[in-house]
Amino acid sequence: MEYTIETASLDTLHSDCLIVGVYLNKELSTAAQTIDQNTQGLISQLLNRGDISGKVGDTLLINVVPDSQLERILLVGLGENKPLTSKIYRKTLSAAINVFKKTTIKTVVCTLADAEVIASDRQWKTRQIIEIFNDALYKFNAYLANKEVDFALEKISITAPEAELSLANTGITQGKAIAEGINLTKLLSDLPGNVCTPTYLAEQALALGEKYPSLAIHILEEVDMAELGMGALLSVSRGSRQPAKLISLNYQGGDANAKPIVLIGKGLTFDAGGISLKPGLGMDEMKYDMCGGATVLGSLLAAAEMKLPLNIVGLIPSSENMPDGDANKPGDILISMSGKTIEVLNTDAEGRLLLCDTLTYAERFNPDVVIDMATLTGACLVALGRVPSGLLGNNDDLCNALIAASETANDSLWRLPLWEEYQEQLKSNFADLANIGGKDAGTITAACFLSQFAESFNWAHLDIAGTAWRTGQNKGATGRPVPLITQYLLNRAYG
Ligand code: BES
Ligand code: MN
Ligand code: ZN
Numbered sequence: 001m002e003y004t005i006e007t008a009s010l011d012t013l014h015s016d017c018l019i020v021g022v023y024l025n026k027e028l029s030t031a032a033q034t035i036d037q038n039t040q041g042l043i044s045q046l047l048n049r050g051d052i053s054g055k056v057g058d059t060l061l062i063n064v065v066p067d068s069q070l071e072r073i074l075l076v077g078l079g080e081n082k083p084l085t086s087k088i089y090r091k092t093l094s095a096a097i098n099v100f101k102k103t104t105i106k107t108v109v110c111t112l113a114d115a116e117v118i119a120s121d122r123q124w125k126t127r128q129i130i131e132i133f134n135d136a137l138y139k140f141n142a143y144l145a146n147k148e149v150d151f152a153l154e155k156i157s158i159t160a161p162e163a164e165l166s167l168a169n170t171g172i173t174q175g176k177a178i179a180e181g182i183n184l185t186k187l188l189s190d191l192p193g194n195v196c197t198p199t200y201l202a203e204q205a206l207a208l209g210e211k212y213p214s215l216a217i218h219i220l221e222e223v224d225m226a227e228l229g230m231g232a233l234l235s236v237s238r239g240s241r242q243p244a245k246l247i248s249l250n251y252q253g254g255d256a257n258a259k260p261i262v263l264i265g266k267g268l269t270f271d272a273g274g275i276s277l278k279p280g281l282g283m284d285e286m287k288y289d290m291c292g293g294a295t296v297l298g299s300l301l302a303a304a305e306m307k308l309p310l311n312i313v314g315l316i317p318s319s320e321n322m323p324d325g326d327a328n329k330p331g332d333i334l335i336s337m338s339g340k341t342i343e344v345l346n347t348d349a350e351g352r353l354l355l356c357d358t359l360t361y362a363e364r365f366n367p368d369v370v371i372d373m374a375t376l377t378g379a380c381l382v383a384l385g386r387v388p389s390g391l392l393g394n395n396d397d398l399c400n401a402l403i404a405a406s407e408t409a410n411d412s413l414w415r416l417p418l419w420e421e422y423q424e425q426l427k428s429n430f431a432d433l434a435n436i437g438g439k440d441a442g443t444i445t446a447a448c449f450l451s452q453f454a455e456s457f458n459w460a461h462l463d464i465a466g467t468a469w470r471t472g473q474n475k476g477a478t479g480r481p482v483p484l485i486t487q488y489l490l491n492r493a494y495g
Contacts (some may be wrong), residue, residue, distance in 0.1 A: 001137060003130050003157035003176060004167045006109055008158040010034045017061075017072040019110040020095050022047060023052040023081035031111035031159070032075070043075065049226065053373040056088050061103075063114035075100055076112065083116040089125070090410055093132040094231035100151055101136075107155045113168070114159060122164040125410070126171025127178070129136045129158055131483065134179035140190040140476060177305035182479035184208075185291070185298030189469060193287040198237075198318035201267055201293060204317070208297060212304035214253060220246035230357040232336040233317055237351045239274055239327025242322035246358065247293070249300050249314035253307060259368035260311040261492065263300070263485065264358050265319030266351045268375035269294030274321045274347030275278055275329050282471070289351070291371035291468035293318055293475065299485040308493045313365050317354040321347070328353075333431045337361065338453055343431035351376045352435060352449045359453040369458045371400050372450065373481060373486075379442025380463040388412040389467045389481055392447035393460030402460055402483060402484070405491055411484035413462070422448050 001092050006013065010031060020030040021451060026047040028036060036043040042065065046052060052060040058077030073075045078095045079088055080209055093112060100108070103186055113125040133156060160168035187254045188196060202219045209217035222243050225234055230246075237244030247267070250260075268289035272278060280284065293316035300314045328347045329332075335341055337360040342353070351374050380390045388406075391413040394400045406413040425437035433452060437445025448462045467480045 001134070002155040003172055004155070004157050005126070005165065005172060006159045007162050007165060010159070011038050013109055014069050015107045015109045016072070016105045017074055017108045018070050019074045019076060019108060019112060021078040021092070021112055021115055022052060022054045022075050022163050022434055023078050025081070026054070027081045029078065029111070031113065031114055034232045034257045035073060036422070040064060042233060043073070046075070048181060054432070055079060057091050058440045059095050059099050064082065065120040072105065077114055083118045085118055086120060086410060089115065089117045089120070090128060093129055094136060097133045097136040099104055100153055102150060104152050106152050108153065108157060109157045115403055117358040124173070126158050126160065126168045127175035129156070130172065130175030130179050132417070134182065135479070139181060140187065142191075143440055156320055165369070174306060174490070177302045178483065180305060181298035181302030181486060182482045184301050185294040185482050186477040186479045188294040188297065189288055189291045191287075193320070196290065197242045197269050198245040198267065198285070198320070199242065201269065201290065201316065201318050202247050203248055205247045205297060206303060209249070213333040214251055214304050214307070216250040216252070217301060218248045218250070220248065228361065229335070229337045230361070231334045232342055232353040233319070233357040234345070235328050235332070235334045236274075236321055236353050237319040239324040241320040242269070242320050244317070244319040246361070247316040247318060249296070251300055251303055251312040251314070253303070254309050254311040255267070258311050260313045260365050261489070262313045262315065262362045262367040262370040264295035264315045264355065264362065264363055265292035265294070265374035265475070266290065266355060266369065266372070266376065267316040268351060268354070269320055270320060270351065271321045271348070272323060274350060275323050276347040277323055278348060281393050283468065285471060285475070288469045288477065289375050291375050291464060292317065295464070295482050298479065298482045299489065301370060302482070302486045303489055308489055310493050312489070313362075313367070315358050315362060319354060319357045336453070338431065341451065343428040343433040343434045345434050346436045349446070352446055356453040358384070359450060363456055367457050369395070370454060371402070371460045371462065371485070373462045373464055373485070375465045375468055376463045377443045377446045377465055380465040383416070383443055384414055384466055386466040386470070388414040390443050390463035391415045391460060392418045392444065392463070394418065394451060394454060395458035395460070398458050398460050401491065405488035406484045409483035409487035411481050411487070413484065416444055416447070418444065418447055418451060
């Protein structure tokens with residue numbers, strides 16, 4: 001999709017469709033007023049007739065515009081005539097893009113960034129158009145005989161006044177970079193487990209490194225991990241025929257001596273549960289257990305594309321979790337890279353086994369902060385559903401910065417407590433800690449487990465079990481939390 005900025009006045013534009021906003025009580029946006037004047041009051045007539053009410057998300061496609069260079073006009077309801085909340089703004093954008101499904105419309109001019117949105121500038125408003133349109137346009141059709149796409153759209157022009165051209169252009173650059181990152185994350189996540197293996201993920205990282213010379217890729221093989229003493233991580237891949245990979249991506253966009261932001265993503269390309277086998281219903285969705293890893297790749301793509309002046313390290317521990325004669329068994333005791341021993345009470349709590357050794361490994365980068373992202377617990381779905389990702393961490397400044405970024409990005413987070421009382425639940429009779437904490441507070445005890453390997457740095461953990469993909473009829477990856485992570489990086493770079 002081509003995205004550009006349009007500064008020319010509306011009456012000189014040619015396009016298949018112009019998108020303009022209308023408010024409740026028959027009030028017109030500035031763009032709608034201009035068009036209304038040029039069309040002998042066409043828009044007011046339709047409003048007077050009650051063909052569109054102006055309610056948030058209402059749409060009306062006017063397919064013929066007499067005596068005009070515009071082929072069509074799409075009216076979109078913006079609600080009350082006052083500054084919109086960012087949620088309402090995004091809702092109107094999704095309503096608008098969905099109208100183009102199954103139409104032949106190829107070129108569109110969108111004036112919706114002219115709407116006033118509370119605490120938002122032209123840059124953000126422009127970027128959101130790209131992010132939301134891109135989200136609607138994505139379709140995972142790699143394995144369909146009928147690869148027909150839902151949209152004929154080729155070019156989207158976003159209007160901006162001359163005075164705000166530079167903000168709008170930055171919005172385009174950022175929007176395109178973030179959209180590309182999200183698309184990579186979604187694609188890798190939607191790929192099935194028989195294609196997207198740890199080796200495949202490693203190859204994708206290497207391909208990313210080819211495309212962006214600012215990204216240095218290094219793949220740690222099982223022998224390398226054995227040398228480092230990653231006994232927890234390697235115990236998981238022992239049960240699989242696919243060799244584990246620890247993928248590392250090093251982006252050096254900042255000062256040579258600036259401490260890096262370390263992003264860690266769980267990369268379980270399929271989680272059958274191991275010997276503590278999962279039930280069959282819905283097990284296919286465990287191909288999504290690598291969404292954290294895919295988020296690291298998508299976020300680093302966006303960072304490299306935007307040439308952010310930061311140093312960022314991405315780490316993706318990747319494996320399958322399968323039942324096998326050599327797999328972890330309940331009761332097994334592992335020696336992690338940190339030296340701490342772990343009693344495996346449930347082989348399905350494998351994510352933390354990969355992450356704990358990766359956290360220990362992260363120490364060598366002398367991180368400014370470490371943020372891990374993982375589809376870690378079904379309990380997170382019970383606690384928070386599919387709206388926010390769970391947030392836990394050992395540093396308030398980092399957690400607050402992530403929450404602020406999540407609000408700007410509309411990629412929500414909810415913080416849960418990481419109080420020491422919960423650590424009790426991880427006590428083991430036979431090892432330094434158990435890998436599960438019983439049936440209560442599963443998301444918190446999983447984070448407690450991780451916290452014991454993150455004592456030497458500022459750390460936050462995002463449990464994305466409820467947000468990384470949609471279940472049911474619309475099953476598919478969401479690309480979350482790429483919007484949040486890229487916003488956090490933007491804030492760190494320029495905030
Ligand atoms: N990948 C799963 C978590 C998960 C389950 C995410 C369902 C999304 C939907 C993780 O490896 C896991 O199996 N966790 C266990 C932990 C338990 C054994 C303590 C879980 O949540 O059941
Ligand atoms: Mn599991
Ligand atoms: Zn898992």
